Amino acid sequence: MSTQTRVLAIHAHPDDVEFQCAGTLALLKRAGFAVTIATMTPGDCGSAELDCEAIAEVRRGEAKAAADLIGADYLCLEFRDLVIFNDDDSRRRVTEALRRVRPNIILTAPPVDYHCDHEATSILVRDACFSASCPNYATRQWEPAPAIDWIPHLYFVDSLEGADRDGRPAPADFHVDVTDVFEVKKAMLACHASQRDWLLRQHGMDEYLTSQEQWGAKRGAEIGVAKAEGFRQYNGHPYPHDNRLLALLGQDGRGGRSASKPS
Numbered sequence: 679m680s681t682q683t684r685v686l687a688i689h690a691h692p693d694d695v696e697f698q699c700a701g702t703l704a705l706l707k708r709a710g711f712a713v714t715i716a717t718m719t720p721g722d723c724g725s726a727e728l729d730c731e732a733i734a735e736v737r738r739g740e741a742k743a744a745a746d747l748i749g750a751d752y753l754c755l756e757f758r759d760l761v762i763f764n765d766d767d768s769r770r771r772v773t774e775a776l777r778r779v780r781p782n783i784i785l786t787a788p789p790v791d792y793h794c795d796h797e798a799t800s801i802l803v804r805d806a807c808f809s810a811s812c813p814n815y816a817t818r819q820w821e822p823a824p825a826i827d828w829i830p831h832l833y834f835v836d837s838l839e840g841a842d843r844d845g846r847p848a849p850a851d852f853h854v855d856v857t858d859v860f861e862v863k864k865a866m867l868a869c870h871a872s873q874r875d876w877l878l879r880q881h882g883m884d885e886y887l888t889s890q891e892q893w894g895a896k897r898g899a900e901i902g903v904a905k906a907e908g909f910r911q912y913n914g915h916p917y918p919h920d921n922r923l924l925a926l927l928g929q930d931g932r933g934g935r936s937a938s939k940p941s
Contacts (some may be wrong), residue, residue, distance in 0.1 A: 683926065686781035688716040688772075688803055689835070690762065690795035691724065692741035696867040697890055698835035699785050701856025701907050704748050704863060705927055713750040714779050717741055718772075718799050723759035724873060730758075736872050744869040748862065753779070762798040769809060770817045772802045776810040776830070777823035783923055784830045788910070790848065791837040800834065804912060807832050831922045832912040839893055840908065850908025852924065852931030853897055857904040860894060901933035 685706050687695045695703070695715050707713045720734035720741075728736065738754055745752040755775055762768065776784075786803040787796040809815045813825040842848050856863060867890055874886055894905040913919050921931070930936050 682712060683783070684712040684714070684779060684781045685783045685785070686714045686716060686776070686779045686830075687785040687835075688718070688775070688799070689787050690718045690793065690799045691759065692717050692721045692737040692744075693867060693870040693873055694787070694796070695785075695835075696744055696863070696870065697838070697893075699907055699909075700744070700748075700866045701859050701863040701894070701905065702785070702854045702909075702923075702927070703750060704859040704866075705854070705856065707748045707750060708859070709926065711926065713748065714753060714781070715741065715745045715750050716753040716755060716775060716779070718755050718757045718762055718795065718802075719759050720754050720756065721759065721873075726875075733872065737870070740870045740872060744866040747866050747869070760795060762795045762802070764798055764801045764805075768798075768802055769805055770815075770819075772806040773809045773815065774817035774819045774822060776803075776806050777817070777826060780823075780826055781830050782828070783833070783926070785833050785835055785909070785923075788834040788837045788848065790842045792841070792843050793838075796837070797843075804832060804914075807917065829917055831918045831920075833923055834910045834912065836893075836897070836908045839889075840897070850897065850900075851910040852921070853901045853903075853906040853908050853933070854924070854927060854931070855898070855901070855903045855906050855929060855933055856894065857898065857906075860891075860905040863894070864890065901931075903933045906933075 721737035722730040722734040725733035742752040787800040789800040898906040
């Protein structure tokens with residue numbers, strides 16, 4: 679395995695990562711780990727006023743600005759909104775991205791969520807964690823990166839407001855206390871200013887920063903802290919089962935601290 683810990687947060691659209699796990703990323707970056715934020719699409723359907731190319735350009739810039747706030751890299755895989763599918767070409771593209779970033783830890787979309795792009799992203803990333811380590815699996819990209827020789831630790835972030843696509847609760851397996859960096863998380867989401875009117879129109883969120891804060895407080899109350907983010911670890915065979923994310927953060931997932939952090 680790579681001796682340098684690298685973390686990749688990959689979700690469907692710009693602002694998804696900022697809603698669900700930006701606090702955890704801020705903590706990891708503050709602890710000295712390399713962090714990359716990736717989106718499957720540039721969010722080209724995220725406007726009722728601008729055309730696809732115009733809003734995509736705006737949202738790529740917003741996503742990079744958010745990543746810059748914590749010193750993270752930003753990568754867009756250039757799929758398009760509502761046309762992410764679990765097929766061979768898509769899997770190869772995601773596999774290539776993983777081989778280029780070479781992460782030890784991956785945070786991605788939950789397998790069940792309100793949006794088809796979120797669910798397709800989850801499946802593609804899960805499978806790419808495995809295929810990225812298979813040298814004979816060619817990505818058919820120009821100057822492809824070599825295969826990695828490990829399977830990353832894989833974690834699913836919360837679905838939107840912790841509900842599945844039918845509105846039923848989707849509990850977290852463990853929590854990360856992000857109280858100390860929640861203002862950074864808010865600032866990262868605030869970079870996505872183009873989405874305020876869109877979220878009001880499509881989701882009924884009158885103030886997206888307030889919605890983010892309310893959800894952080896709800897997850898925090900579950901473990902007795904002010905603000906938290908929820909996660910589930912993927913434990914399918916042969917993915918790693920030890921919780922390296924919590925170990926790196928020095929947390930126990932229940933609002934307390936673990937005895938020590940790994941080097």
